[in-house]
Amino acid sequence: MNHYPRSVLNLIDSFSRLPGIGKKTAERLALHVLRAPRSEAEQLARNLMDLKNNMRLCSRCYTLSEDDLCGICANPARLKHLICVVEKPSDMAAVERSGAYKGLYHVLQGVLSPMDNVGPDDLRIKELLARVRDGQASEVIIAVGTSVEGEATAGYLISRLHTFPVKITRIASGIPVGGDLKYVDPVTLKRAMEARRDT
Numbered sequence: 001m002n003h004y005p006r007s008v009l010n011l012i013d014s015f016s017r018l019p020g021i022g023k024k025t026a027e028r029l030a031l032h033v034l035r036a037p038r039s040e041a042e043q044l045a046r047n048l049m050d051l052k053n054n055m056r057l058c059s060r061c062y063t064l065s066e067d068d069l070c071g072i073c074a075n076p077a078r079l080k081h082l083i084c085v086v087e088k089p090s091d092m093a094a095v096e097r098s099g100a101y102k103g104l105y106h107v108l109q110g111v112l113s114p115m116d117n118v119g120p121d122d123l124r125i126k127e128l129l130a131r132v133r134d135g136q137a138s139e140v141i142i143a144v145g146t147s148v149e150g151e152a153t154a155g156y157l158i159s160r161l162h163t164f165p166v167k168i169t170r171i172a173s174g175i176p177v178g179g180d181l182k183y184v185d186p187v188t189l190k191r192a193m194e195a196r197r198d199t
């Protein structure tokens with residue numbers, strides 16, 4: 001591969017850093033960009049920088065947003081007294097696809113993982129407790145995954161939330177043990193949301 005000029009090698013190197021992209025695929029992508037019209041390459045570069053420049057976290061639920069409040073938090077039709085707690089934006093997208101939920105969210109940005117040095121202060125747990133303390137919710141639905149870390153996170157959240165006068169429920173039925181929400185099909189997720197149980 002070393003016979004390529006530096007610009008091509010640099011692009012191959014950038015592509016090969018993306019998850020799931022090996023050297024061969026990176027080479028193919030780089031050569032595709034090389035052959036593509038200039039406008040296509042410019043669009044790609046612009047989209048990459050737009051993403052980095054415009055993306056931030058919603059100031060209420062901490063999902064990805066281009067504005068202070070995300071589209072769901074800013075939507076007056078959403079049920080403001082329900083907060084569904086998920087690990088990451090892709091899990092929120094999975095719950096949205098199920099169509100079973102019309103409340104708000106809270107995105108933890110991860111799960112507790114002592115092995116990776118992720119403790120409660122590394123997640124958006126303080127912010128969740130503040131929302132509940134401010135009386136923003138009558139029910140908190142815990143919808144983290146069922147991995148060991150997910151279970152530990154759910155247990156921790158329940159212990160902290162029990163100090164507030166709020167109903168705490170968990171989605172459970174049909175979510176496979178060790179399962180990541182984004183791999184659960186929408187129908188199963190819909191049933192799991194509808195059959196959520198008290199903790």
Ligand SMILES: [Zn+2]
Pocket residue numbers: 058059060061062063069070071072073074
């Ligand atoms: Zn939001």
